[in-house]
Amino acid sequence: MKLGKWLQQQDIDTSCHYTFAFIDEGAKREIRRKTLKAIAIPGYQVPFGSRDMPIARGWGTGGIQLTLSLIGPDEILKVIDQGSDDSVNAVNIKAFISQVTGVRLTTKVQEATLIQTRHRIPEEPLRKGQILVLQVPIPEPLRIVEPSERETRRMHAEADYSRMWLHLYENIVAYKEIMIGSRYPVFVNDRYIMDPSPIPRWDNPQLHMSEGLYLFGAGREKRIYAIPPYTDVKSIEFRDYVFRVEDFGEATCCRCGSKNTFLNEMIDDRSGKRIYSCSDTAYCSNLLDQKREGYKP
Amino acid sequence: MGYVAVKGGREAIDKASDFFRYNQTRGESEPLDVEQIQNQLYFLVDRIMSEGSLYAPKLAALALKQSAGDSLEASFMLRAYRTTLPRLGYSLPVDTSQMRIIRRISAAFKDIPGGQILGPTPDYTLRLLNFDLISEGTNAHREYIASLFQGITQIDTLPETFPKVIDILRRENLLVERNVNESESSKIFDITRESLSFPASRSASLQTMSMGETGGLLTLAYSNMRGYGMVHPTVGELRVGYLDVYVKNPYTGLAERTGEIKVTEAEVISKAENRQGDSPVFTLGYGICFGHNETKAIAMAVLDRAMQAEEPQSPSEDQEFVLQHIDGIESMGFCNHYKLPHYVTFQSELDRLRKAQEKA
Numbered sequence: 001m002k003l004g005k006w007l008q009q010q011d012i013d014t015s016c017h018y019t020f021a022f023i024d025e026g027a028k029r030e031i032r033r034k035t036l037k038a039i040a041i042p043g044y045q046v047p048f049g050s051r052d053m054p055i056a057r058g059w060g061t062g063g064i065q066l067t068l069s070l071i072g073p074d075e076i077l078k079v080i081d082q083g084s085d086d087s088v089n090a091v092n093i094k095a096f097i098s099q100v101t102g103v104r105l106t107t108k109v110q111e112a113t114l115i116q117t118r119h120r121i122p123e124e125p126l127r128k129g130q131i132l133v134l135q136v137p138i139p140e141p142l143r144i145v146e147p148s149e150r151e152t153r154r155m156h157a158e159a160d161y162s163r164m165w166l167h168l169y170e171n172i173v174a175y176k177e178i179m180i181g182s183r184y185p186v187f188v189n190d191r192y193i194m195d196p197s198p199i200p201r202w203d204n205p206q207l208h209m210s211e212g213l214y215l216f217g218a219g220r221e222k223r224i225y226a227i228p229p230y231t232d233v234k235s236i237e238f239r240d241y242v243f244r245v246e247d248f249g250e251a252t253c254c255r256c257g258s259k260n261t262f263l264n265e266m267i268d269d270r271s272g273k274r275i276y277s278c279s280d281t282a283y284c285s286n287l288l289d290q291k292r293e294g295y296k297p
Numbered sequence: 298m299g300y301v302a303v304k305g306g307r308e309a310i311d312k313a314s315d316f317f318r319y320n321q322t323r324g325e326s327e328p329l330d331v332e333q334i335q336n337q338l339y340f341l342v343d344r345i346m347s348e349g350s351l352y353a354p355k356l357a358a359l360a361l362k363q364s365a366g367d368s369l370e371a372s373f374m375l376r377a378y379r380t381t382l383p384r385l386g387y388s389l390p391v392d393t394s395q396m397r398i399i400r401r402i403s404a405a406f407k408d409i410p411g412g413q414i415l416g417p418t419p420d421y422t423l424r425l426l427n428f429d430l431i432s433e434g435t436n437a438h439r440e441y442i443a444s445l446f447q448g449i450t451q452i453d454t455l456p457e458t459f460p461k462v463i464d465i466l467r468r469e470n471l472l473v474e475r476n477v478n479e480s481e482s483s484k485i486f487d488i489t490r491e492s493l494s495f496p497a498s499r500s501a502s503l504q505t506m507s508m509g510e511t512g513g514l515l516t517l518a519y520s521n522m523r524g525y526g527m528v529h530p531t532v533g534e535l536r537v538g539y540l541d542v543y544v545k546n547p548y549t550g551l552a553e554r555t556g557e558i559k560v561t562e563a564e565v566i567s568k569a570e571n572r573q574g575d576s577p578v579f580t581l582g583y584g585i586c587f588g589h590n591e592t593k594a595i596a597m598a599v600l601d602r603a604m605q606a607e608e609p610q611s612p613s614e615d616q617e618f619v620l621q622h623i624d625g626i627e628s629m630g631f632c633n634h635y636k637l638p639h640y641v642t643f644q645s646e647l648d649r650l651r652k653a654q655e656k657a
Contacts, residue, residue, distance in 0.1 A: 024383065047492035054377040057630030059637065082638045089637050091307050119641045137634065148617055150495040176656040181645035200645040220627050222492035246648040264640050265647070279641055 021068040022100040027051055031069035031224070035215060038226035043188025044156075045139050050222040060093055060118055061219030063135035067097060067116045070131065076104045078112035083120040083262070083279035090118070107282045119182075121203040123261050123283045126212025128229070134197040136218035139225065141185040141195035161193055164236070172241055184243070187234045188227060202245045202262040207233040251276045256287040321365050334358035343559070343588020344368060348625050349375025350489075350508035352558050352587055369510070369629040376626050387485065389543045389552055393536070393562050393585070394461050401536040403462045405566060409534075411459035416537060417589075462534040463564050466579060472566070473578045495617045502620060506600060507586050510625025511593045517623065518596035521603045521613035528582065528602045530565035530595070537561045537589050561586055563594035567602045580605065 021028070027049070034048040053061040071077070079094045081087035085107040093116065094105055106112050109124045118135040126132055142152040145163040155161065164185065171179045184201045188194045196204060197216055207214060207227055214227040227233060235243035252259050254275045261283060263276040278284035322328075335342055335358040345357040349372035357375055364370035400416025403409045415421075434440075466472040486501040488508075493501055506514060521528050539559055543552040563584040569577040582602025584594040600619055609615035622628060 022381070047494065049490040049492060051489075052376045052380040052626070054374075054380075056373065056633060057627045058632075058634030059630060061630075082641050086307070087638055088310060091310055095307075118637075119639070137631070148495075149621070150617060175653040177649065177653045179649050179653060181647075181649045182642040198639075198642045200641050202645075220631055246645055247652070262641070263644075265644060279644075 020073070020101060021071050021097075022053075023051060023065065023068050028069040031065055034224050035066065035069070035226065038215070038224045039213070039228045041192075042227055042231050043186075043192030043194040043225060045223040045225045047222055048224050050219045053219065055092065055096060057220040058137060060089060060116075060135040062217030062221075062224070063116050063118070063133045063219075064093060064097070064217075065219060066133045066215050066217040066224065067114060068100070070133075071097070071101055071103060071114060073101065073103060075101075076106050076111055076113050078106050078109065078115045078282075079117070080115070080120060080122070080280075080282070081118040082264075083122075084281040086281070108286075109282065119198050119200075120262070120279060121199055121206045123278075123280045125206060126210050126214075128211045130212040132212055132214050134199070134214065134216045136195065136197045136216045136221070136223070138183075139195055139216065139218040139221050139223040141183075141193050156192060159191065164193060168236065168238065168241075172238075178237075178241060178243075185236050187236060189231050189233075193236065194225060194227075200246055200262055201235070201243070204233075204235045204243070205245070207231075209233075248276065253278045253284060256284045256291070258284065258287060317365075329362050331355060331358045331362055334361050340589060341366075341368065343590055344511060344593075345371045345375060347587040347590055347593065348372035348508060348510050349379070350587075351375045351379040369625050372510075373626045373629070384490075386544065386547075388555070389545060391540050391542065393540065393560075394464075395458055396536060396538040396540050396560070396562070397457070397557075398455065398459050398536055398538040400538070401459055401534060402532070403534045404532040405462065405534075406465075409462050410465070411456065414455070414459075418591075459536075461564075463566070463581065466533070466566070470576075471579055473570075473580050493620060497616060497620060502604065502616065503583070503585075503597075503601065505620045506584070506597045506623065509593075509597070509623035510628065511590060511596070513623040513625060513628065514593055514596040514600060517613045517619055518599040518603075521599055521611065525611040526603050526613045527606070527610075528565075528567050528599050530567055530582065530599050530602070532595065533564040533566040533581070535561070535563045535591060535594065537591070559588055561588065561590050561594040563591070563598040565595065565598040565602060 019025070023031075031048060034046045038044065038046045050062065051065060053064055055061055055064060067077070077094070077097060078085070079090045079097070081089040084090065097103070098105055109115065109122045110127070112130065114131050114133065115122065116133040116135070121132065121134075140149070140152050142155055142161075142164060145167050146152050146155065155163075168178050168180075171177065180201075182200050183195055183198045184204055185193050186196055186204060186207060196207060209230055209232065210227070211229055213229055216223075216225045218224075237243040246262065248263050251263055251265075253261060253263060254277050256278060258278055261278045261280060264279045266275050266277065267273070268275045335354050338358075338361070341361060342354055342357045345360060345368060346352055346354065348368070349357065349360070351357075353375065356378065357371065360371035360374040361368075364374065398414060398416075400418060401411070401414045403413065463472060486498045486504070488501055488504045493505065497505070520526065522530065537559070539557045541554050541557050544555050545551070546553045565582045565584075567580045567582060570580050571577050580602060582598040582600070582605075584597030584599075584601060586593050586597065600613060603611075603613045604616045604619060606614040609618075612618045
């Protein structure tokens with residue numbers, strides 16, 4: 001059934017003077033076609049005709065275009081930035097999407113059908129049928145070794161990743177460590193090196209053999225790419241210098257007490273001491289609620 | 298235990314927007330009239346239309362008012378508005394020799410057929426602040442215009458059209474031939490619908506520059522003129538004027554005039570090259586943009602010529618370098634996104650640095 005017809009039947013309020021989900025249907029169709037191509041070639045960057053959004057380039061326009069092209073009126077949406085549902089970027093994007101679609105919003109991962117995020121993957125793994133849309137500033141993982149797009153496209157086509165390996169090797173020579181903090185490149189389906197967007201290394205393992213679908217949208221650079229469910233995703237490493245996630249030592253979250261989440265480090269206003277809290281605030285609050293109620297398995 | 302903010306973003310954001318609006322409205326002055334901006338700050342309005350790539354003077358003036366005069370923000374609003382408009386079709390190609398001229402000059406010849414028409418320009422004024430403008434009376438504009446036309450009884454009208462200066466050179470085989478690629482001319486590359494790939498076609502390249510940011514184009518063109526490049530431009534012709542826009546009627550197939558646009562067009566002649574066989578000819582760079590913006594048109598023409606280099610020797614000759622970095626909305630957006638929180642990535646960087654320090 002055509003979406004327009006379906007929308008008519010659902011009696012959707014279109015009083016906000018914009019078409020449902022802002023982008024015109026032709027553009028949405030194009031974005032969905034490019035998304036299907038991206039899913040068919042895991043890790044490959046598909047160029048698309050990125051539209052101008054009323055939110056600035058570099059502020060999540062790629063992710064927004066993916067979300068708006070996929071969203072239907074019965075979707076339940078969660079938007080996070082830095083792991084938080086209440087961060088400026090997430091608040092802005094939520095306000096915009098809810099204005100042009102009227103969909104239900106949630107902070108719960110389990111409840112959401114569609115999640116848009118910047119810089120984090122929720123701690124709780126995706127389940128079957130869920131889609132996580134990541135906002136991407138620089139889709140090209142090889143950009144750190146090669147500035148030219150023409151050249152990096154050739155390198156991908158020929159799977160010529162020698163300069164990437166050399167870059168890691170030079171890191172080890174200079175610092176005795178691989179120094180890539182976030183945006184740690186991954187091999188997808190043993191073919192393409194892919195930029196997982198600026199997520200911490202902590203989140204990379206979640207990409208591997210996930211039940212859900214990961215979509216990546218770069219609006220300014222006009223690229224879409226994807227990791228379909230159950231895809232093999234390996235963080236690049238050497239046998240003797242293996243990939244490692246961030247190490248928080250003995251630190252625990254000062255709100256919920258978690259030891260097994262990605263933590264934000266802060267300086268306490270009063271004591272001047274270093275304290276930590278969960279970056280995934282929904283996960284943290286949920287755990288806190290459970291503790292208050294008394295843990296019910 | 299320290300205070301950890303997890304809620305309350307929405308309210309702070311709303312208040313920040315209110316504060317901006319408050320700053321704009323405080324003081325004793327009357328609200329700006331959009332028409333005042335459109336008439337009296339027309340260079341700025343033209344620039345916004347060109348960089349926002351939507352020909353809408355009134356909306357450009359509105360965007361300027363709303364953005365408190367931030368030209369990048371104003372162009373951005375116009376560009377975002379454009380997205381919501383349906384793409385009905387493409388206008389027919391226009392011949393710029395049919396332009397209704399308000400200004401045309403050539404730096405190549407003292408006398409040109411049709412003559413040099415200086416038109417409206419502040420080029421030849423001394424840049425001294427005119428303190429009289431601080432307190433103009435409400436009738437100042439009318440009085441000035443009245444004094445201007447006092448005693449004038451007869452006004453010579455300009456010809457409808459003027460010949461192109463470069464056509465003279467072309468007739469004498471001094472200029473490189475038009476290189477019209479058949480496959481390219483039949484299909485326009487639409488940069489608003491397709492992602493640029495490299496090497497980019499000339500139509501894609503010219504479109505990208507035409508909606509580029511004036512300062513961005515100028516910086517790169519200047520780097521070329523100053524020495525990081527080989528273009529020594531002579532302005533063959535610079536013209537400012539109005540072009541009729543025609544659209545093909547889908548029912549009758551006839552060309553229908555739908556309106557007119559003000560444009561600035563620059564054709565720069567650059568050094569001789571052996572392009573056609575053994576005989577050297579002058580080469581040409583082309584620039585055109587919405588509105589009256591001579592700096593942008595000339596800079597664009599210089600870059601168009603610079604990018605014809607077969608082996609790029611400098612940034613301004615490298616098509617990818619130029620076309621990927623001149624869009625004001627993209628570069629401004631990306632620059633400003635660094636103001637967004639980056640706690641998570643910074644945490645990851647801290648982790649790497651501490652680990653490396655341990656090992657050092």
